[in-house]
Amino acid sequence: MRIENSFIPVRGVGEATERRLWTEGITHWDEFDGSVVGDTLADRIERFIEEGRTHLERGDVSVFAERLPAASRWRLYENVRDDACFLDIETTGLDATRNDVTTVTLHRGGETKTFVNGDDLTVERLETELERSALLVTFNGRRFDVPFLETCYDLDVTVPHLDLMYPCKKLGLGGGLKAIERELGIDRGLPDLSGRDAVRLWHQYERGDDDALETLIEYNRADTTNMEPLLETVTEQLHEQVFEAACPDR
Structure with missing residues (x-):
């Protein structure tokens, strides 16, 4: 699993919401289209994805580490x-x-x-x-x-x-x-x-x-x-x- 499969670093997205996105077929940032969640949360997710891509291009996973619970930071490993x-x-x-x-x-x-x-x-x-x-x-x-x-x-x-x-x-x-x-x-x-x-x-x-x-x-x-x-x-x-x-x- 890569960081690009993750949505829980976004404020307002918990494990239940992330799981709902996945079950609806939105398993990667590329697949997010604003559906499934409300407009406010969709805007937050879109900003997170845009900023996240910039961080990943630099090989910097610090922003994700700060936002992921300690038990979920294993998601960082595949990227780096x-x-x-x-x-x-x-x-x-x-x-x-x-x-x-x-x-x-x-x-x-x-x-x-x-x-x-x-x-x-x-x-x-x-x-x-x-x-x-x-x-x-x-x-x-x-x-x-x-x-x-x-x-x-x-x-x-x-x-x-x-x-x-x-x-x-x-x-x-x-x-x-x-x-x-x-x-x-x-x-x-x-x-x-x-x-x-x-x-x-x-x-x-x-x-x-x-x-x-x-x-x-x-x-x-x-x-x-x-x-x-x-x-x-x-x-x-x-x-x-x-x-x-x-x-x-x-």
């Missing part, structure tokens, strides 16, 4: 798939005012990069990577990763953000990233480590254990790269549940 940046961080604790970021992994366009505290993890590197991204994808990053980075590195993360936890909840998937991976059959090929293990591994590295850092990096990279097949699966299932169910003839 190649420029989506999957991100995950490891830290020494849960309080950004007292704890540190240890590693940050970003996965975009098939390339995975990990930055390490005290080596190449800098605010400049983070800003450069985020500026190159059309969409930021995290799991629970809305509450943890993004505010942690903003506090520790005085960043202002303005990239449109898709937090996978919310569309997962829409599908009834809960219990954390690794539990959802297991439920969906997504393999990470690593021992079952936890956030507590990540803290322990960092402290071992600080005491001179380079192997501990390698294990920490592998763990961080697995958390990040596995979000891509997870998002692919979630978008496919939600596409069927939300869009195709309302458009049985398509």
Whole structure:
């Protein structure tokens, strides 16, 4: 499903109205002709479509991210798939005012990069990577990763953000990233480590254990790269549940 199939970013259009448009055969912006809804709402939708096309031509999905509920931002992915940046961080604790970021992994366009505290993890590197991204994808990053980075590195993360936890909840998937991976059959090929293990591994590295850092990096990279097949699966299932169910003839 693409943004051009969506009408709920328009003020006054809820899921029921959007579904009614779809069932009436208006499943894409190109098919909207002002029917089905009243004149005032039709005018709003037409303005939204006109402005939306301009944003999409620039590869900018921020206006749609702002108007879509968190559980519906999966709709952004298909439009900017190649420029989506999957991100995950490891830290020494849960309080950004007292704890540190240890590693940050970003996965975009098939390339995975990990930055390490005290080596190449800098605010400049983070800003450069985020500026190159059309969409930021995290799991629970809305509450943890993004505010942690903003506090520790005085960043202002303005990239449109898709937090996978919310569309997962829409599908009834809960219990954390690794539990959802297991439920969906997504393999990470690593021992079952936890956030507590990540803290322990960092402290071992600080005491001179380079192997501990390698294990920490592998763990961080697995958390990040596995979000891509997870998002692919979630978008496919939600596409069927939300869009195709309302458009049985398509």
